Amino acid sequence: MTTHPSPAVITRYAEGGSGLDDATVWSVEVHLETCAGCRAHLAGSATDDTRALLDRVAAGLAGGIAAGPLPVRRQRPWSAVHRRWLVWALLPWLTMTVAVLGCAFLLEALRPGLPSLLLLLAPVAPLPGVAVAWSRRADPAWELITGTPSAGLTMLLRRTAAVLAIVIPALALAGAGSGISLALMLLPSLAFTTATIALGAVFGVRRAAAGVSLLWTLAVVLPSVVIEELPVILRPGSVPVWALAIVGLAAFAASRADGYRRLSSRN
Amino acid sequence: MRRTATGDRRAFDELYRRTSPWLAVRLRRRCADGDVVADVLQETYLAVWRAAGSFAGSAASGSATGWLWTIAANRLVDAFRRRARQAQVPAVPLAETVAPAAEEEVMAGRVGQELEQALLVLPPELRQVLRAMVLDGLSVRETSLLLSVPEGTVKSRARRARIQLREALS
Amino acid sequence: MMRTVSAAETAPTTHPWVVHTEGLRVRAGRHLAVDGLDLALGIGVHGLLGPNGAGKTTLMRALATVVKPAGGRLTLLGEQVDGRSDLRRVRRALGYLPQQFGFYPRFTVREFVEYMAWLKEMPKTAVPGAVQRAIDRVGLTAKANARMKTLSGGMLRRAGIAQAIVNDPEVLLLDEPTVGLDPEQRLDFREMLRDLSVDSCVLVSTHLVEDVVAACTDVVMINEGRLVYQGTPNDLTAQGGQGDAGDSPAERGYSALLRRHRAGAGR
Numbered sequence: 236m237t238t239h240p241s242p243a244v245i246t247r248y249a250e251g252g253s254g255l256d257d258a259t260v261w262s263v264e265v266h267l268e269t270c271a272g273c274r275a276h277l278a279g280s281a282t283d284d285t286r287a288l289l290d291r292v293a294a295g296l297a298g299g300i301a302a303g304p305l306p307v308r309r310q311r312p313w314s315a316v317h318r319r320w321l322v323w324a325l326l327p328w329l330t331m332t333v334a335v336l337g338c339a340f341l342l343e344a345l346r347p348g349l350p351s352l353l354l355l356l357a358p359v360a361p362l363p364g365v366a367v368a369w370s371r372r373a374d375p376a377w378e379l380i381t382g383t384p385s386a387g388l389t390m391l392l393r394r395t396a397a398v399l400a401i402v403i404p405a406l407a408l409a410g411a412g413s414g415i416s417l418a419l420m421l422l423p424s425l426a427f428t429t430a431t432i433a434l435g436a437v438f439g440v441r442r443a444a445a446g447v448s449l450l451w452t453l454a455v456v457l458p459s460v461v462i463e464e465l466p467v468i469l470r471p472g473s474v475p476v477w478a479l480a481i482v483g484l485a486a487f488a489a490s491r492a493d494g495y496r497r498l499s500s501r502n
Numbered sequence: 503m504r505r506t507a508t509g510d511r512r513a514f515d516e517l518y519r520r521t522s523p524w525l526a527v528r529l530r531r532r533c534a535d536g537d538v539v540a541d542v543l544q545e546t547y548l549a550v551w552r553a554a555g556s557f558a559g560s561a562a563s564g565s566a567t568g569w570l571w572t573i574a575a576n577r578l579v580d581a582f583r584r585r586a587r588q589a590q591v592p593a594v595p596l597a598e599t600v601a602p603a604a605e606e607e608v609m610a611g612r613v614g615q616e617l618e619q620a621l622l623v624l625p626p627e628l629r630q631v632l633r634a635m636v637l638d639g640l641s642v643r644e645t646s647l648l649l650s651v652p653e654g655t656v657k658s659r660a661r662r663a664r665i666q667l668r669e670a671l672s
Numbered sequence: 673m674m675r676t677v678s679a680a681e682t683a684p685t686t687h688p689w690v691v692h693t694e695g696l697r698v699r700a701g702r703h704l705a706v707d708g709l710d711l712a713l714g715i716g717v718h719g720l721l722g723p724n725g726a727g728k729t730t731l732m733r734a735l736a737t738v739v740k741p742a743g744g745r746l747t748l749l750g751e752q753v754d755g756r757s758d759l760r761r762v763r764r765a766l767g768y769l770p771q772q773f774g775f776y777p778r779f780t781v782r783e784f785v786e787y788m789a790w791l792k793e794m795p796k797t798a799v800p801g802a803v804q805r806a807i808d809r810v811g812l813t814a815k816a817n818a819r820m821k822t823l824s825g826g827m828l829r830r831a832g833i834a835q836a837i838v839n840d841p842e843v844l845l846l847d848e849p850t851v852g853l854d855p856e857q858r859l860d861f862r863e864m865l866r867d868l869s870v871d872s873c874v875l876v877s878t879h880l881v882e883d884v885v886a887a888c889t890d891v892v893m894i895n896e897g898r899l900v901y902q903g904t905p906n907d908l909t910a911q912g913g914q915g916d917a918g919d920s921p922a923e924r925g926y927s928a929l930l931r932r933h934r935a936g937a938g939r
Contacts, residue, residue: 249523251530257629258618260531264637265674267524268567278523285530288540289522295544296518296551300511306554307782307817320776375774379835382736382768383791384760549804552816556786556800573801580805583870639675642682643842643871653685660682 239273240266246280321397324373328363329401336360340409350465354415355456357406358423359448364398365431366444388432388492391440395428419469422477427451429484436491514551521566522547525574532638532648538581546574572639579644586647620670628663631656687750690714690843690873691735695744697897698727698734704742705730707897717869719884719891719905720877721926727897728877729771732847735875736768749842764793767841771848771877773832777821781812781831784820788835806838811860825852833861837868844874850883862887885909885922893929900933 240248240263247254248263255263267273281289339352369391371377380386403421410420427447434443455466467473522543529539550557550573557569621629634645635656642660646653691713698706705727722728733739734746737759746754748762775784785806789799807816810830815823820831829852836844850858865887868874875892878884884891885905893901893908901908905922912924916931 249527251527256622257626257633258621261621261633261637262618264528267528268571271520274520274524274567277527278520281523281527284536285523285526288526288536288543292522292526292540292543292547293518295540296547299544299548300551303548303552304814304817306551307556309555309558310783320778375776378733378738378770378772378774379768379788380791382738382763382766383788384763384793385791545808549801549808552813553782553800553804556782556803569797569801572798573805576801576805580867583867586870587866635677636674643840647871657682657684660677664677664679664682 239270242276242280245273245276249277249280249285250282320374321368321394324367325364325398325401328367329398332360332363332402333405336405336409340413343413348463350459350463351413351415352460353409353413354419354465354469355459357410357420358427359451360406361395361398361402361424361428362431362444362448364402365395365428366441368394368398369435369440387495388488391432391435391495395432399425399428416471416474418474419471422474422481423469426477426480426484429481429488433484433488433491436488436495514554517550517566518547521570524567525570528571529574529578533578533582538578538585542574542577542581545577546570549573549577575638575640575644579640579647582647582650586650617667617671620667623670624663624666628659628666631659632663635660685750687747688714689747690749691875692747693744696731696734696741696746697743698730698739699742700727700730700739705897706734706741708744709894709897709899711892711899711902713873713875713890713892715869715871715873716889717865717874717876717887719888720875720894721881721884721891722894722900723930726895728894729847730897731894732768732770732845732875732877735843736766736770736845737763738768738770760793764839765842767836767839767844769829769832769836769846769849773828775820775828775831778819780817780819781807781823781834782816784831785835785838789838792839794839802838802840806834809837809864810834811857826854826857829853830857833864840872842872844868844872846874847877848879849876850878850880858883881918881922881926882920893926895930895933896937901929 240259244255244259244263248260267277335356336353339356342349342352367373374380380390402424406420406424407417410417431440431443431447434447437443438446455468459466468476525546526539526543529542530536533539533542550570557566621632624632630649631645634640634648635642640648642653642656646656649656651659689712691711693709693711696706696709696711697704705725707727709727709731720728720731730739734741735748737748737753741754744754745752749765751762753759753762776787779787782803785803786799789803790796794802804816807813810833812827812830812834815827820828823831829849833846833849836846850861853861862883865874865876869887869889876883876888885908888905891901891903891905891908892899901911908925908929909921910925912918912921912926912928914924916924917927918924
């Protein structure tokens with residue numbers, strides 16, 4: 236803070252008019268913005284005109300306050316969460332996902348002979364949530380949101396993070412419970428999420444999610460259940476492959492980030 | 503501010519008592535019409551009262567004067583806009599003439615002596631634009647409404663001011 | 673508060689029109705709703721008239737950068753927005769109210785406008801003041817803390833207008849903003865439009881010819897995706913004669929222009 240102006244200067248500032256030159260006025264105003272003490276001095280040396288003005292305003296304020304609504308209260312951060320539409324739209328899908336994972340977990344415990352259903356289903360577990368997070372039908376204000384500067388890949392990632400925040404712990408718990416390596420449980424699901432986002436730039440996120448899930452079910456899950464053997468890509472040695480896939484797909488998604496800034500009829 | 507947000511009328515009155523003289527004097531130096539200043543002050547403090555919770559939450563850092571001035575400046579520009587439409591623009595006080603600095607008026611702790619001397623070199627209309635944009639934080643659009651000059655003129659004056667200041671300071 | 677003024681802010685304006693389209697083509701689904709539209713809009717309130725299916729909503733969406741044009745040139749505030757461009761800067765100076773206004777039922781009016789202000793990347797300290805100002809301008813002060821699902825149709829529309837103006841946009845696009853407003857509210861809305869006409873470019877799409885004549889400085893008529901007419905409301909009225917359909921001079925002018933356009937197109 237700059238040092239304080241003398242009382243005489245403050246009085247002349249309070250009077251208005253041309254008692255001070257522009258440069259002094261500028262300094263005084265900059266100083267007053269941060270110094271409560273000098274503002275108090277100013278209040279003390281206010282002219283009668285100013286005091287009359289302030290009294291008039293105070294009377295008007297009293298009327299306005301009486302007539303109007305009460306001040307809005309401070310928001311608690313957690314209350315913001317329960318208002319978000321995303322929470323309510325996601326709830327059924329996430330409950331279903333967790334329930335399916337729970338059933339898979341039970342099946343594994345009961346029928347150890349079958350290939351791990353948990354491992355087979357883990358990759359596609361987050362996809363229903365991701366599809367809902369960027370779905371036109373689920374978000375009532377989609378048209379408004381798309382026109383804002385924040386719309387784009389960052390927003391989609393934020394919403395995906397919300398989905399993953401529920402699904403990943405569920406997967407980790409289930410995996411730990413049935414003794415499967417954590418990397419093997421989590422990396423494929425991350426890779427599939429990245430793939431959906433990357434393909435979503437080209438085909439639309441909902442279609443990408445549906446397509447990827449279908450492909451995975453037909454090409455990997457069903458044959459594995461029939462043959463009763465884990466596919467190669469889900470064996471412990473394939474962890475680095477999944478990690479590489481995540482990096483590659485993420486790079487691809489970042490390069491197509493522009494596609495998320497607009498509504499297209501596919502989304 | 504937090505107490506105002508809970509509907510504490512005394513806290514609000516305290517805020518008014520402490521900040522309104524400063525705001526009133528500063529506004530009076532931007533607009534010569536006392537009625538307009540009264541309206542702007544009333545709207546500003548009503549807005550603070552009604553949105554108290556939001557202010558307490560988001561603008562918690564720093565003193566209240568920053569966003570108080572922003573609200574007041576915006577309402578002032580709104581008042582000018584309304585009257586520009588009806589062709590009744592209030593008078594803006596002319597830029598103060600340069601008074602010779604007498605011995606007893608030397609003020610300790612000025613915001614950079616050189617900058618101030620440089621400011622005094624500028625013609626008054628450039629000083630006005632600088633004050634509106636730099637000190638009051640208005641945008642080009644808002645400045646053009648406040649000073650009743652076209653946006654292009656505001657921009658060219660700001661550019662000239664910057665050039666002249668740079669010359670004066672070097 | 674002292675702030676720095678960037679060189680970009682004071683650089684001379686090089687664009688003659690705020691909104692400029694050349695041969696704009698925009699698809700709505702498979703159908704080419706906007707087909708070769710040439711439009712130039714400056715500061716003021718422009719009324720957008722046209723029969724149903726003329727492409728008004730699609731045009732609004734393209735101008736709001738929500739939908740990518742299929743062809744032609746679209747320049748907003750001097751920046752070309754049809755290709756792979758950085759939309760964020762333009763979107764910060766944009767305000768849009770879509771025809772189907774979706775909202776989050778659990779939010780209060782204030783929370784909704786605050787959320788939209790945050791999405792529009794307004795500086796955080798400016799948000800509460802700007803939100804209150806927007807709410808006051810549309811006349812929703814008394815209902816600022818009411819939940820959106822408790823609002824009537826007209827109030828919802830006004831909340832939508834509030835979120836469109838919260839960032840003091842230079843380009844404001846309103847699609848059917850007066851739906852559900854009673855006559856007194858419509859008068860207030862026209863006052864607000866007149867205020868906005870001083871320093872921003874507003875495009876109001878409406879079915880009510882009277883709204884246009886009362887508050888607009890300029891009338892734009894489109895039919896089947898092409899520009900039919902652009903001129904002052906008085907000129908529009910002058911186009912009509914006794915033989916044309918309509919209950920007011922402006923409506924007669926409207927029908928006359930429409931008839932001539934259809935005849936010219938060989939229909």
